[in-house]
Amino acid sequence: MRSPVTDFIANPTSHDFNALALSVFAYQFEHNAPYQRFCLTRDKTPATVTDWHEIPAVPTVAFKELDLTCGPPEKIFLTSGTTRGQEKRGRHLVPDLTLYHASALAHFAACILPDQRHLRMLALIPSPDTRPQSSLTQMAAWVMAAWGAPGSAYFIDLTGVHIEAFAEAVARAQQEGTPVCILAITSALVAFFDWCEANGGQFALPGGSRIMDTGGNKGLGRPISRQGFLRSCWKYLKVAGYYCVNEYGMTEMASQFYDNVLYNRFRRSNEPRYKIAPPWVRTLVVDPETLEEVPAGQPGILRHFDLANCGSVMAIQTDDVGYLVGDGFEITGRVPGAEARGCALVLEEILGSKA
Structure with missing residues (x-):
């Protein structure tokens, strides 16, 4: 099949x-x-x-x-632990990663890299060895292996979120005139914005830089509206809203959804922002x-x-x-009463493991 x-x-x-x-x-x-x-x-x-x-x-x-599952799993992905604990976590048993890999790369390329560029990728996402059963870290690892230019790096590991190291990498890209692709859990990037506000940090990433964020306001950071998030991307990084793409994915699915803004920009379309699925x-x-x-x-x-x-x-x-x-x-x-879930809760687990 x-x-x-x-x-x-x-x-x-x-x-x-x-x-x-x-x-x-x-x-x-x-x-x-x-x-x-x-x-x-x-x-x-x-x-x-x-x-x-x-x-x-x-x-x-x-x-x-x-x-x-339809057969013995090649890999098992687990949903993030919730604020109620980790006694029950969803399990997606994947018999063959081939389709998962093909789907993840194809739609990422269409929505994040429509110009087919290899970019330095700065990931405010846990490294694969930190979260080996996370579908998000698996997707990020595939993306970085396929299109990450030299200097690509992760800034979340078992010891925490390394905001200052991330800021140094952003400053280096600015100085070198090297466009970057930031892959981030939304709330981790909000934590970076808060760090910028507290430390007077403002950067101007080179043209062609872009941001893919995923998750919501749960976990690390503070609540922020989507428009507020986009304003902060411009204020602290000089990345315009049409280069900021929100990803929506689920552990239970091999495919992801993305905002259409960058995809539309390269097609010269003026449709409003919303999520698009692969074919x-x-x-x-x-x-x-x-x-x-x-x-x-x-x-x-x-x-x-x-x-x-x-x-x-x-x-x-x-x-x-x-x-x-x-x-x-x-x-x-x-849905009211549905448990919190998603990428942002990965941060809660990592920070909780340090306690």
Whole structure:
């Protein structure tokens, strides 16, 4: 089953999404026993499902209780611990990292590197040896290996977040006239902005520099609006908003979503900022009570269908609230009562381990 999905990622015109999604569903129904049981309770089988919209979506909480995989895992990714503790963490068992790797690199290139540049990458993200079971650190490691120029480095490890070393690296890039790509947990970059405010730090990164941030305001740092974050990127780094791209990803998914701003800039498009998916992913917004689709623009909870999840479960029901816009979607929050999660909580774990 992997080969046609790999082909689709490399060339999205090579297959029809609906036909391929139905094939992936049939494969997962046959090889993923817990998922098959889940589908049967809903009277959904490959014989009765005729459109990708009908494929049963597994709630993310199921990844805490079940091994949802079609084969022995090559790697297991764990969700970040929550503020309630780490006794229950979601597990994404990935039988083959090939699709994960292909998906992560292809959409990153489209949304962060549309100019196909190799850049020095400064990562306010934990190094892979610090968080070996984090999907974020795995994605960052692949990205840095593929496109990181000399001088690329991590600034979070088991000893903490190294803000001053990061500031020195930013200053060095400015002095050398070397554009950089900053990969950061949002709240870690906010901590850097706070350091700049306290220490009179203001930098002017060379043209072509860009920022990819991920996560939210939980964990280290202070709450900040998106517009406030973008203003700080300009104030302290001289990186314009259209070079600042927010990433949204989930441990349970092999693919990621990104703001469309840099992608649009290189296509000379003036569409408003929102999240866009790669061609091998579809997103629905559903009513939290009925789980039925809602019209574009109406808020609901996000449901993703990711063909790169071929080896586990393609259809994922999230607790994220958002709405469809253009050819993508925007996120507005979480379902009330849903536990905190995400990349920002990685920082809480690292800082907690020092206590």
